[in-house]
Amino acid sequence: MRIPxxxxxxxxxxxxxxxxxxxxxxxxxxxxxxxxxxxxKRSSSPIxxxxxxxxxxxxxxxMDRKDAPAFPKNALKFERGEYQSGLIFSDSPSPGPSTTSxxxxxxxxxxxxxxSIAPSPNPSPLPSEExxxxxxxxxxxxxxxxxxxxxxxxxxxxxxxxxLVVGAYYYPWHADDFHRGDGYLREHLTSPQxxxxxxxxxxxxxxxxxxxxWSRQANINLWITSWWGPDRRTDMTIRTNIMQHxxxxxxxxxxxxxxxxRIRKSENYTLQRVATDMxxxxxxxxxxxxxxxxxDSVNGKRPVVFVYVTRTLAKRGVFEExxxxxxxxxxxxxxxxxxxxxxxxxxxxxxxxxxxxxLHYIPLQKLDAVTNYDVYGSMGxxxxxxxxxxxxxxxxxxxxxxxxxxxxxxEKHNCQYIPSVSAGYNDLGVRPQNKNRPLSRSLVGMxxxxxxxxxxxxxIPLAAxxxxxxxxxxxHRLLVVNxxxxxxxxxxxxxxxxxxxxxxxxxxxGLLYEGYEDRYLExxxxxxxxxxxxxxxx
Numbered sequence: 001m002r003i004p005x006x007x008x009x010x011x012x013x014x015x016x017x018x019x020x021x022x023x024x025x026x027x028x029x030x031x032x033x034x035x036x037x038x039x040x041k042r043s044s045s046p047i048x049x050x051x052x053x054x055x056x057x058x059x060x061x062x063m064d065r066k067d068a069p070a071f072p073k074n075a076l077k078f079e080r081g082e083y084q085s086g087l088i089f090s091d092s093p094s095p096g097p098s099t100t101s102x103x104x105x106x107x108x109x110x111x112x113x114x115x116s117i118a119p120s121p122n123p124s125p126l127p128s129e130e131x132x133x134x135x136x137x138x139x140x141x142x143x144x145x146x147x148x149x150x151x152x153x154x155x156x157x158x159x160x161x162x163x164l165v166v167g168a169y170y171y172p173w174h175a176d177d178f179h180r181g182d183g184y185l186r187e188h189l190t191s192p193q194x195x196x197x198x199x200x201x202x203x204x205x206x207x208x209x210x211x212x213x214w215s216r217q218a219n220i221n222l223w224i225t226s227w228w229g230p231d232r233r234t235d236m237t238i239r240t241n242i243m244q245h246x247x248x249x250x251x252x253x254x255x256x257x258x259x260x261x262r263i264r265k266s267e268n269y270t271l272q273r274v275a276t277d278m279x280x281x282x283x284x285x286x287x288x289x290x291x292x293x294x295x296d297s298v299n300g301k302r303p304v305v306f307v308y309v310t311r312t313l314a315k316r317g318v319f320e321e322x323x324x325x326x327x328x329x330x331x332x333x334x335x336x337x338x339x340x341x342x343x344x345x346x347x348x349x350x351x352x353x354x355x356x357x358x359l360h361y362i363p364l365q366k367l368d369a370v371t372n373y374d375v376y377g378s379m380g381x382x383x384x385x386x387x388x389x390x391x392x393x394x395x396x397x398x399x400x401x402x403x404x405x406x407x408x409x410x411e412k413h414n415c416q417y418i419p420s421v422s423a424g425y426n427d428l429g430v431r432p433q434n435k436n437r438p439l440s441r442s443l444v445g446m447x448x449x450x451x452x453x454x455x456x457x458x459x460i461p462l463a464a465x466x467x468x469x470x471x472x473x474x475x476h477r478l479l480v481v482n483x484x485x486x487x488x489x490x491x492x493x494x495x496x497x498x499x500x501x502x503x504x505x506x507x508x509x510g511l512l513y514e515g516y517e518d519r520y521l522e523x524x525x526x527x528x529x530x531x532x533x534x535x536x537x538x
Contacts, residue, residue, distance in 0.1 A: 212249075271321060
């Protein structure tokens with residue numbers, strides 16, 4: 001039967017229109033104020049302003065492979081299980097990058113200042129925490145971010161003496177406003193690089209669950225949690241959400257006592273909060289089975305507390321009084337002997353007179369252990385200026401010479417030394433007025449992540465248990481990572497997503513930043529796996 005010409009023509013047109021519509025729907029489109037805006041009509045200028053302005057990036061509805069970042073098929077893998085991160089969720093492998101590249105975005109305005117080559121003063125501390133009022137917000141739908149895991153090695157219920165324990169500074173301060181909307185570098189990049197989980201509420205069950213899984217992927221089995229005082233948001237999140245989480249398993253928690261918020265310069269470093277703070281920790285933390293403790297043959301289990309910038313307390317003349325008050329308050333409140341780790345290690349040890357200067361030797365005598373939180377500033381002092389791109393020789397010298405002297409002096413004074421590492425540093429998103437030169441995550445002539453890789457090589461051999469001849473405590477070989485999720489200073493290893501960029505210059509100083517996915521989790525896993533027994537992954 002012959003089809004009339006006008007019918008055939010109509011069918012052909014209808015078919016062509018259908019094909020064109022389907023092809024058009026594959027293009028990247030953004031939903032904003034209930035309107036669908038195709039790429040051809042979108043502004044090419046970068047998103048500016050506060051973190052709230054980046055919310056539209058999370059409204060992606062369709063993803064064309066030509067417009068989207070090309071996530072490798074092993075992105076955010078979890079040991080033979082696979083989680084396709086970010087904007088596309090799929091059980092099938094992702095195709096490779098498109099051969100058609102998108103034009104590079106340019107900043108919409110000139111940088112507000114020209115980067116200074118000279119090193120800048122120490123970073124200013126972040127503002128103190130504010131209390132969180134009202135009930136904890138719960139997710140309205142079942143989270144869909146959980147990967148399927150098949151690799152399930154086991155670990156003993158307690159750490160084995162001599163085993164390497166990997167701790168990471170963890171910041172439970174985000175709540176439902178991503179830490180009050182304080183700025184961070186990666187929201188200001190020309191191509192923003194947000195956390196894979198978005199600007200999350202860290203009280204939510206699925207966020208804590210994913211952080212635990214990522215930590216276990218990276219062999220992190222201890223969170224050193226930032227703590228700003230009783231009933232403030234960090235305190236409430238730790239004890240009501242993290243320490244009660246059903247997937248906590250044997251993951252350990254220790255408190256990082258934020259002295260700048262509890263012993264304040266504005267109050268002339270008075271110690272009015274210390275005793276009640278220690279009583280609160282006794283009542284709500286130390287008896288929890290997941291709180292990090294060390295076995296003492298004389299005093300039983302000793303809860304471990306990390307103390308921020310003890311070196312500052314020493315300079316201000318309140319160090320000894322603070323440490324004595326912390327110990328005595330805990331003895332009175334709960335009858336325990338605390339194990340205090342001070343943030344005392346900083347800069348060159350070779351020029352400090354440990355035998356004659358009480359500013360340096362008394363902290364080593366009064367503390368149980370010492371470590372270095374500010375790797376950025378400490379490396380800068382050793383290398384004659386903060387930030388920039390370091391060489392392998394500079395990193396090696398920092399650990400094998402200067403940190404080795406710190407270790408020697410600490411042990412000479414019966415004090416444990418705990419090495420620390422960091423992936424990089426950039427606080428221009430939160431403190432642009434300070435103009436601190438960023439520390440690159442790559443070394444000269446090497447790829448992204450090489451700073452952390454090189455640091456691990458030299459830091460791990462420095463992690464050692466205390467000399468049993470003068471210790472009754474079974475210490476662990478502890479290594480500390482700064483940080484898991486401190487986005488304000490861009491030290492985090494928590495996965496991010498987005499296009500690579502080195503713009504705008506006033507935020508990057510020309511350094512390249514990438515949406516690195518699980519790169520740093522894998523670097524840490526590979527760098528520590530020979531030192532650690534199998535970890536429980538799920």
